[in-house]
Amino acid sequence: KNAVICFSGTFDEPATTLQKWTEANGGTHTRKLTPDTTHLIVSEANWRARVPEVTTALEDATIKIVNYEWFDDRLRLSTRVTETKYLWLTIDAEQQK
Secondary structure, eight states: OOOEEEEESOOSSOHHHHHHHHHHTTOEEESSOOTTOOEEEEOHHHHHHTOHHHHHHHTOTTSEEEOHHHHHHHHHHTSOOOOGGGBHHHHHHHHHO
């Protein structure tokens, strides 16, 4: 299944570039969360602030809430990348140790 990606936050690249990269690699870019969204890529600031997209995605176990590095690694490696180490919930748990 191809990724349906929504971005939340400010990143090094403009939104139009992120959309192009997503679509060029077989994914779908959405401006808002939809029932089809598979990944919410969130900046640390938006994760910490628990913006509406984050709180909505936290209530939907089918949406993986990841940091930008997941997207970057997926593009660089040209393959599917397991989300575990990129999930904000995992990152927070690791920082608690």
